[in-house]
Structures are given as C-alpha cells and as structure tokens.
Amino acid sequence: MTDLIPDLRAPSAPEGTGRVKSGMPVSRVDGRAKVTGAARYAAEHAAPDLTYGVVVSGTVAKGRIKTIDTSAAEAVPGVIAVLTHENRKVKMRGNDLAYKDMTAPAGSPFRPLYSDRIFYSGQPVALVVAETFEAARHAASLVSLTYDVEEHDTNLLANLGRAYKPRPLKAGFTPPSSKGDADAAWDAAPVKIEAQYYNGVEHHNPMEMHASTVVYGEDGHLTVYDKTQSSQNSRWYISHAFGLSKDKVTVRNPYVGGAFGSGLRPQYQLPLAVMAALQLKRSVRVVLTRQQMFSFGHRPETWHRIKLAADRDGQLSAIVHEAIQETSRLEDYVEVVVNWSGQMYACDNIKLAYELVGTDRYTPIDMRAPGAAHGVHALEVAMDELAYELKMDPLAFRLKNYAEKNPLEDKPYSSKELRQCYQLGSERFGWKDRPIEPRSMRDGEELVGWGMATGMWDSLVMVARVSAVLHADGRLVVSSAASDIGTGTYTVMSMIAAEAMGLPMERVTFQLGDSTLPLAPVEGGSSHVSTVGSGVAGACEKLQKTLLKMAQAMPDSIFRKLQLRQVEFNDGRIHLRGQPDNGVSLSEVLAHAGKDRVEEKFLLTPQMLKQRKYSRAVHSAVFCEVRVNEKLGIVRVTRVVNAVAAGRIISAKTAESQIVGGVVWGISQALHEETYTDHRLGRFMNHNYAEYHVAVNADIHDIQVIFADEDDRVVSKQLGAKGVGEIGIVGVAAAVSNAIFHATGKRLRTTPMSPDKLLLGDHEVPLHSPPELN
Template sequence: MKSNYIGKPTSRVDGPLKVTGQAKYAAEFAADGLVYGVVVSGEIAKGSIKNIDVKEALSLKGVLKIFTHENVSGLPWFDKNYKDQDSPAGSPFRPFQDNKIMFSMQPIALVVAETFELARYAASLVKVEYKEDKHETVLMDHLDKAKKAPKGKVGFEEPKSRGNAGDAFKAAEFKVEGEYLHSAEHHNPLEMHATTVVWEDGDKLTVYDKTQGVFNCQQYITKVFGLSTDDVRVLSPFVGGAFGSGLRPQYQVFMAVLASLELKRAVRVSLTRQQMFSFGHRPSSVQRLALSASADGTLQSVKHEAFGETSRFEDYTEIIVNWSGTMYKCENVELKYDLVKLDVFSPLDMRAPGAVTGNHPFESAIDELAYALKMDPLAFRLRNYAEEDQMGGRPYSSKELKACYTQGAAKFGWDKRSIEPRSMRDGNQLIGWGMGTAAWDAQQMLANAKAVLSADGKLFVSSGASDIGTGTYTIMTQIAAETLGLAIEDVTFKLGDTNMPEAPLQGGSWTAASVGSAVKAGCEAVKAQVLKLAKKSKKTPVSGESADDLIIDDGYVLLKKDPSSKISISELMKQAEVGSIEEKAMSGPNPINKLKYTFNTHAAVFAEVKVDEELGTAIVSRVVCAVAAGKIINPKTAGSQIKGAVVWGISKALEEESMMDKNLGRFINHDLYEYHIPVNKDINDIDVIFVEEHDDKVNPLGVKGVGEIGIIAVAGAIANAVFHATGHRVRNLPITMDKVLGLSE
C-alpha cells in the first residue's frame, strides 16, 4: 500500500517552519499596544518584606504599573487552594498573596512598561527592605527531620515491601551496601518561560504560553481570576523544549494575565535564565542501598531507602525506590521513601522523574554485587530476570528486555569485555565498559481528537495536545494518513489550542499512546463514513460493495479483489454532494487490561568511558541503547528522542549539578556559563536499537512511548563503566575528576 506510514522513518512535518523561523513561540506573537512586564526577584530565602519602595521606578515616563503584594488582592485563588493538573499535595505558591518570603528569588514585584528595556531598568530601581529568618536549604544537613512521604500527587504509589530483607541480608554470603548522593538539577530548555496575553473587550483573553498543556493553563487562569473558559483561549503551537518545566503553569502566566486584565492591554512577561532556576527542579536525594545474594548469584535481598526534598508549602513526591522492587526477581525487598521540607520552591517533574534518580544507585549496587560474586554484570542480571511484575504480581503486557540485552550486547561487543577493573586501556586512557537496565510506565490517558475530511480529499486533524520537540505533529500525521489511506501530504495535524478537542498534558511518555489512539479512532470513524458513501454510490466501480470488500489507499476507494476498480474519495464526496465529513473521537485506557497486566517499556544501556589515568577526566566514547517500546510509529523521531535522552544521561552522570549556597539559600550557578551541560565535543557515538515488540493489550496502536526510557539507565551504566575503568566506585553524581581520583566524594 502506498499509504503505509506507521513504522517508517519520516522527517518532521513541522521542520520547514522551524528552520525558516516561521514557527512562533510564546514570546514571539505580536499584538497592538503590547507592553512588557519584568519580574523583580527576592533576595533572601526565608523571611518577609518589611518595605517595598517603588516610587523611583514609577516616576519614569512609560512605566505603567508595578504590581506587589500591597496592591494585589481579592482574587478567587487567594481564598481557594486551587490545584493544577500536576500539583502535589499542599497549597500551591501564590505570587503577591502576602509579604512572606518562602524561597530565594521568589517573585515579589512585576514592573510593566511601554518597552522591555524600560521595564528592566525600572525593575532595578525597586528597593526592598527585608526581615530575614534562618533558612534550611541543604538536604544532607536536615535528614533528621525527614518524615514519611505522603500520598502526594496523583499517580504516586507508596512503596511496598515484601518478605524480610533485614534477615535475608544478615544471612547472605555476599552483600554490598552504600550511600549515594544526587544533586539538584534544573530543566534549562532552550526557550525560556514566557507568556503573551492579548486583551479584548469584555475581558476576553488570548494567551500564548510556553506550556506542556494548554488546558491545564486555561483551567489555572479561569480558577485564579474567576473567568469563564469561554473568555480564555490558550495557545501553544510550538514549545522550545520543556522536559517537565511546562507541566505546571509558572508564575509568569499569572503575572501576564494579572497585568493584562488590570491595564486592558496586551502584555508580555518573559523570565530570564536566572529566573528559570526559581520555580522547580529535579530534587536532590540521599539514597542508601543494601543488596545481598547467594553464591550461585541469586538475589536474596534488596533494601532501598531514599530521602527527597520538598518545599514548606507542598509535598512533592517521586517514585524513586519502587522500581528497585520490580526490576529483578527477589523475595525480600524493603523500600522506604521520606521527605525533608526545605526553604525552596517545590521540586518539579523532570524527564523520567523518580526513576532516573533511583536507577543510578540501584544499578550501581547491582553492578557492585555482581563484582562481589565475580560474575559478569549482564550474566547476573539475566540470572535474576523477572518474567512478571514483582510488585503487582501481574504479567507484563509485553516484555522484550532479554532481546534488549542480547541485541545491545552484540552491538556493543560486550563479550570482548575483560571483567577485571583497570584491565583495559589505550595509552594513558583507562577504558571501562558498564551497563544498566531501565523500565518506565507505558501509560494511556483519556484524549480527544477531531478529523475533518474535505471534498477535495484533504484531511484536517486536531487535538489540543502539545509538541515540546518530541515529534507529535509528525507521528499524528502519519497515524491519520495511514488510518484513512491518504498521502501524507494531504493530511494536516494541528495542536496546542484550547479551541481544539481536549488532550492531556504532554508528559510521562503517554502522548503517542493517548492522542494517537484518539486520532486513529477519529480517522476510522471518517473512514467508515467514506465506505458508506462508496456503497451507496451509483454507477461507480465500488457501488454496492460492503466495507469488508473495500480498502482505501492513496486517496482512492479500491476493491480488494480488483484494486484497478477504484474511485477517488473526492469524486465520491462530490457525487454524494457531501462538502465534508467530520468526526470526533475519544480514547482512553482499557480498565480491564489495567487490572490484568503491567505496562512497561524496557531498555538496556551499554556505555564505554575513557578515563585519563592522571587527570581523572572521563569521556563517554560510545553508548548503545536498546529499547523495547512496542510499535515505533516513526523510527526517525523516536531515535532522536532516545539519542537526546542519552545525551542528557551523559550530562547527568558527568556534568549537571545545581549548587546550593547554604548561606544565601540560593542556587548560585544559575546560568548556562556555570551550570554545565554537554557541548558537541562531549558527545560521541550513540547507537539506538528498537527491539521488535508486539503488544495488543497496551492500547489500540500498540505503542508505549519513548520520551523517558532513554535517559533512565545511562548514568548508572556510565558510573559502572567508570568503576570498571578505574576500580573506584563513585556514588555521588556528577562524576567529576576529583571524585574519580578519590580526592572527594
């Protein structure tokens, strides 16, 4: 069939718009009479504002208004603890509610002026006097105040222990234990957070926002300001990366809408790179692992305890330790997860939240235990392979992890690995090979889509989903084209608009499964209508034929038994005097299958590092990532997702660290000069393997999503490779040269 697009590498349909600069982002939409807002950030981590002096700033010609806690009141949000769709338990931060300071760089004023330059200068003239209280911002210093993590946000599952890990650990012949530290990290997408609000008569707003969910943003605005959804339209057609930072509406949305409603004008508020460090991050953690095994390599016990940080006002939770109870077969598992409240903003979901944090310590401990047994790390993992979900006791809908091991190891050349540390070298470069295993939930959320087929044979499909760079535009176009049998050039997919059918947040690797299933259902409904027209048509090659005897391909309705007998869809519609066919569809998870099966993606990562023996510098020279994620809609965009995730995993392992100054209570490397991320020279060969995996239970498309799975095991594999190269196990990320040389931990 010509219209066979699913599974084929396809270039991004939105690519030309992006490379020619025609794709517009939140801070690029023009509006008549547009004015600019600049946020003033607080300078202390905890305390209150004694006095805020805005007189000098307000005296400047062209400064329109300065919003502070002194002149903002009466909003519905201040009386109700409204939660957005990604909120953890607690009371969300509300700008300008009062004079309290709860975290460093808290927004304390918004200066609005005729030009951006004037607003920025005026913001520098705002004078603030504080009453400073003692703050606590470093997790390691306050572990004694840890408390059991509450239920937290929707989707968090309390870790469940089984058997008796303590006794099994004591009795075991081989055992390892250690403490692992994980520093805070920040999202830092290329596009910084910004909102442009266009005000219309009657307090109707058109809001262009950097967000991973236009409906979440719309709901936030209507609840905070007491508006109707009919009065607020949110658009986000393009997003320059987000990685989780756009799941919750950030404070620039609040401020832009506040100013627009007050001034009755279009307002734009953009955050600086430094301010991007002020509204959420991957939380730091302290983790303690204790594993044991019998002499034949059977895993006897797993103990995984984690301490995470959260804010004073919300209980942010992640599934950090749960994965350790399901990755391998083990009868005795003890899992514990506690939170420490600090004077910081609430942490925020960041690519593979929880899983990537817990995987490095766990996979490092697995590697260490394999060495204690003098077993090959891959052989040890295979020895303890879990055929069923160890936590839920359910079979997997599909699990091709063994194929990931086999194909990944073969591509990497794992069989040529010398097991002894420091036994492989190239001149003064110590060579290390390490590996890790990853799993992630394969979820499907409720989603809606609309498909409209016009009389000229063109298909327009829409859903209010997001595309944060993952390729959503492209794969939805592929799904629609193949389902309805059209050329891909005849299909247009639109997203990112609350005037479209509702879709979930783009996160959790569920967009392909969720929105894709809705798109498929909508196009199937249109297809059914086309086939009805074919049957009812008169004096055509397909007249009177049942739907079972017809197919649609390349814009034609064909007889299965005689493909030369055909008629174009446009001719059929014109004959029937049908101007268009429109269908809406909704798709969601199968509740019965959710009870019967566990849905996961799986991956095996193999990494090679080269460590300078004298300097301790580590370079990741190559990575092989083998992934089992059901049907791959587009190997090209999916491969890019995995490669990008591997790059971030390298960054996490060797470079990224948000450094907290405990005296200031502030992240001090809050720019891309001192917050280190990889450049081209840091990245070498990355091979991606998509293992064939058929799954007819997970969703109608059989897809699982690949956004998160590629990053999860990379840091652990690199840490294990560093040990293999040097004989020194680094437990504190990132792995810097001083730690490799044993000069610090």
C-alpha cells in the same frame, strides 16, 4: 474545530513526502517552519498595544517583605505600573484548590504577589510593566525592598533524620510496597552489599525560556500564548485562580522550544502576565531571564540507601531500597524513586521506603524520567557492585535475575522484550570481549572501561478526544489539544492519520496547541503517542466507516454488504481490498452525499479492566564505554549503545532522536549537571550557563540506538506503541558510573561524577548514622 485556527499555522509535510507507513524515518513536518523562523514561540506573538513585564526577584530565602519602594522605578519614562502584593487590584481567589493545576501535588501551591510572605530565594516580588522591554528591565533594577528575615533551611543531607511520609498523594503516584522479610534475608545471605547514593539538584535548561504573551481583547477575552506542555492545563489554572469563565480564556502553545517537564505546571510568569493584563486592560508579555529559569521547579536532591544480597550462584535474595527527597514547605512533591527496585529483578524479599524532607526551596517539578533517573541510577550501580562481589559478569548477573513477571505484583508484563535488548545491545557493543577485571584496558594515557545498566519506564495511557475532518478536496485535518515540545508530535500524528486514511503526508494536517481543541492530556510521561495517537487512529477508523456507508449508498455500489476489513483507502480513493482500480474517489463519495466535508470524533479511554491485569513498561539495555585520564580526573564517554523495547515504533527518525537526546542528557547528568546551594543564603549559586555545566558537542561521541521488535496491544490497542521520551535517559548515568569503575576500580555513587570526585572520592554522601525508614 473544522478549519485551521488563525495564526496557529499548523504545519503539513512538504509536497512529495508521499505515502507513509509506521516505522519509516520521516522528517519532521514542522522542521521547515522552525529553521526558517516561521514557527512562533510564546514570546514571539504580536499585539497592537503590547506592553512588557519584567519580574523583580527576591533575595532572601524566608521571611516577610517589610517595605517596597517603587518610586524610582515608576519615574522611568515608559513605565506604566509596578505591580506588588500591596497594589494588586485584580482579585485572586483565596483557597488552595483554585491554584491547583492538573498536575499539582498535595499541599498549598505558590501564589505570586499574593502576600508579603517569602518562601524561597528568587521568589517574584514585583512586576514592572512598561511600553518597552528596555524600560521595564531598567526600572526593575530600581525597585528596592527590605525584609524581616526568618531562619531558613535548604540542606537535605543535614535533615535526613526529620524525613516524613508524604501527605495525601497525587494521582499517578503509587506508594512503595514490600514483600517477604528483606532485612532477615540480607542478614543471612552469603554475598551482600550496602551503600548510600546521592543525586544533586538539576535544573531544566530548555532553549526557549518560559514566557507568556497575553493578548487583551476588546471584549476582555484573553488569548494567551504560553510556554506550556498543556494549553488546557494553563487555561484551567488561569480560569480558576482568577475566577474567569473558561470561555473568556484561550491558551495556545503551537510551538514549544523544549520543556522536559518544566512546562507541566504553569510557571509564575503566566499568572503575573494575566494579572497585569487584567489590571491594565492591555496586552502584556512576560519573559523570564535565563537566571530566573533557575527560580522555579527542579529535579530534586535525593539520598538513597540500598542493600542487595544473593546466594553464591548469583540469585538475588534481598532488595532494600530507601530514598529521601527534598520538597518545599508548601507542597509534598513526590516521585516514583524506589518502586523500580521492586519491578526490575526477580526476588522474594523486597523492602522499599520513600520519604520527604521539607526545605525552603520552590517545589520541585518533574524532569525527564522523574524518579527513574535517580532511582534506577542507584539500583543499577548497586547491581554492578554486587556482580563484582559475586565475580559475575554484570550482564550475566542481570540475566540470572530476569523478571518474567512483576516481582511485587505478580503480574505478567503486557510486553517485555528486555532479553532482546540485552542480546542486540551487547552484540552491537561487543560486550563478549570485555575483561571482567577493573583497570584491565588502556589506550595511551587513558584507562578504558565498559559498563552497562538496565532501564525501565512506565507505559502510560490517558484520556483524549480527537476530531478528524475530511474535506471534499481531499485534505484531512485532524485535531486535538495536544502539545509538541520538540518530540515530534506533529509528525507522528500526521503519519498515523495519513497511514490510516491512505493519504500522502502532504494532504494531512494535524492541529494541536490550542485549548479550544478537543481534550488532550498534559504532554508528559511518554504518553502522547499511545494516548493521542491511539485517538487519531480511532477517529480515522470512524471516518472510514462513515465513508464506507456513504459509498454504499451510491447507485450500483460495489461496496454494498461489504465490511470495513474488505476495503482499503488509498490515494484519496476507497476500493476493494487488493483491487486498487475497483473503487471510487472520496471526492465523488462526498459529492454524491451533497457534503463538502465529513467529520468524526473519537474519545480514547484506557482499557482499565484489561490493563490492570498487566504491568506495563518500556525497557532498555544501555552499554557504555568511557576513557579516563586518572591524573586529571577527566572522563570521556566515547561510545554508547542503547537498545530499547518500546512497542511498535511509529516514526523511526523522531523516535531515534528522542533516545539520542535522552542519552546526551544522561551523560550530562552523569558528568556535568548540578545546581549548588549556598545553605547560608539558601540560594542556588550557579544559576547561569557559565557555571551550570551541561554536555556540549565536544562531550558527545558515538551513540547508537537499536529498537527491539515489540508490539503491545494492551498498552495501545490501536497502534501497539509505547512511549520513548523518557526511557532514553534511564540507566545512562549508571552505565557511565559502572564503566568508570571498570576503568579505574574506583566506585562513584553520586551524580554528577565530576573530576574532584574521581580524584578524591565521593564526599557528598553522609556515610554515618543513616535514618531508619518505615
């Protein structure tokens, strides 16, 4: 791909940005497009014959569709068709494999409008397509259905006893392992705790609702603008589910208004829009309503039991962490929930277990720091509990059990500056002034508490291809089918390329968000910088080598017999290292070679043999202050310091923004967010912004971010960087919980910690007859 894709309009830095180096606080190159409205999202791309689809949602949790009456809807002026499982003419393939996207778990993926079966409340049962959105929306309200209702069950806590081990697991999930005899060590220990923990369902609520605009071309080619975290994953799904050649489908996602995991898998509006476009041979747009945003994947409800034991000096002797999560009847969605408890602290006896309970809900999906947001919360609250049993400072207790190696695998860490995080964070927070006794600090009517927790997240590297094209006029265009879900991908990749080639930022364009671009992984797991970014660095290094060879071929070249390390690229020139005046412009190099452009491509593959010798992770230390009005049960998080070790920081401004955003969400998880189910109906009840509470500006106060000095060439040989997308949220809810205990002496073990729980105590956790997990 040599030129910018029409109507993609990849942004470049504004004039005057100039030269950049890693770690600089560079403003987003896509910022102007976003604040002026020039950035177009999935539901904002036009087509000359565009029609509008509105989804009709089912109202029962389980059963079969008995009748569908679409006559009233079809009579609405402007309605073109009402698609159902009964009149769908587009062929959809019949095997499960055809519907498995690149991130699908084990099982049978949900297929919209495929049959009369109802698997969950809110399931799409029809699609009304009309000439206008208003007509489609009105007609959708007129579709009438009857059902043969079957008995459903959506209650995880009532079914812990029927938990089972996951079926064959998805790639990237490591089943939990154990070592030693944790139960015996716990029984024999002089100091120990045992408790159960619970996390309620959370739903993604990005600003941009899920939408797909399918532009039907004259030759039947589909150009799809989709709200997704991977254009290539959406193309994969469409081509396989509908039996289309991938050459007949192009998917674009140049701008994504937040996703946080909700766009990892194609959501049902995508196949519905494609189905309608193929059947009607017209362009179709389908946008989910805010309420329908609650009708697909969510962060799963999770139950934990943790047992910790130590000797009287505070050395851990046993860690037991068992967890049960909900999944759908269709698929075994799995998360790495308990594994963190086998990695974070030195201990000779560790027992981990993880099982699932199938319920009549849609399959859960990854949400920011999947597994860790729940698993680390439970472990870190338990660690605080044991610290109080030992009468030790919680930070001192963690330092006492600091893991120099991965305790389960006995592998060294590729890099681990967690001690530095503890030091920097505690000093900035003022932790040394913290009295250990609960209820020892007060400010007027509010009790004041200080809590802390450790955070941890994987450092992932995947496979990616990158193209770099230098034009004779000095423009550099770098391309990969990456995604920018608001994290700053455009900016970071542009910075890496600009620094590598010695160009001002405004001369560099990074092109992403198109399935025809070079291969990129799904944007998730905090892997894009270490993967695509390393690919950008690799492509630019190949470009440098090519340009050096071309310069060596010039008459009387001063570069003959020189190696790459002996030259520099600056301001559109190649020159001897340390001698900026002793060189030649890149334009002259290309002109002499008779080229108007030069292109290099690079394939980034993980260094598996080297990496498997190490444990690879990012770490953090979270310190939190809360103020509690005990009479009203109101908690305010007034101060957070989050110290993070995430390798070399490429873009200081976007990296800090990611951590701040993670902390905000962690506060929201701790105090606000939960989707409640009426189990009689099997339905999420608060599926709107009025009743699904998220943190707002008034809930957020002082947040400070510190980055430890770290460089990891095992995770990223080219950059030394690791990811920061997930780590910001990990540990925050636990730090809030621990601060609440310090303020009040009341231990809350569930999320969210809403006012009723502070006033009445935890009541969601079943404190009787917990199951024995194997």
